[in-house]
Amino acid sequence: MxxxxxxxxxxxxxxxxxxxxxxxxxxxxLLNNTSFQKEIEKTEVQLIDVRTPKEYAEGTIEYAKNIDFLNENFLEQTKTLSKDKPVYIFCKSGKRSEKARNTLLENGFKQVYELDGGYTKWIEVKK
Structure with missing residues (x-):
């Protein structure tokens, strides 16, 4: 016992x-709006919007490249990114970006950072 x-x-x-x-x-x-903003202002940052093209067309963060996580070719499209440089990703609320982050890390990316609260929180704070 x-x-x-x-x-x-x-x-x-x-x-x-x-x-x-x-x-x-x-x-x-997970980076809050202030920290995320500070990081993406650096030169030649890899900033990825993992939302759908429709969501992307409705508004995004300046200079973000759209690579839709829900697209079956997501990993193929990430081949243009450097696995050795930090990648900054966001979606609408943080759920897809968390899954995308895990997928990227499983496929050899070294540093992947997410916008806490996603684009929804980003635009709320910017108002």
Whole structure:
């Protein structure tokens, strides 16, 4: 019984550590409007709008390239990007950009940063 209690405590500690590490990693790649703006003002930044072409046509962040995450050719279209340079991505609210980020990282991209809250939050703050 005593071994079971110790094992339970160790398991809880490991799960807590894993969740904390995941939360910190997630927070590190999410940039608020101010931080995102500061980063994309740098020269030759890779800024990608992962929304649909229709959403992109309705408004986007200046100089953003549209690569629709929902398009079956998403990865093919990202071949024009450098995997060694940071990529800054956004979608409408942050759900697609999170999936796109994971896809890019799984395919060799080193640094991918997301706009926290997406384009919706971006335009709210800019008003």
């Amino acid at each position: 005593k071994n079971l209690n110790v094992l339970t405590l160790v398991l809880i500690a490991l799960l807590t550590f894993s969740f904390t590490a995941y939360s910190q990693e997630k927070a590190a790649h």
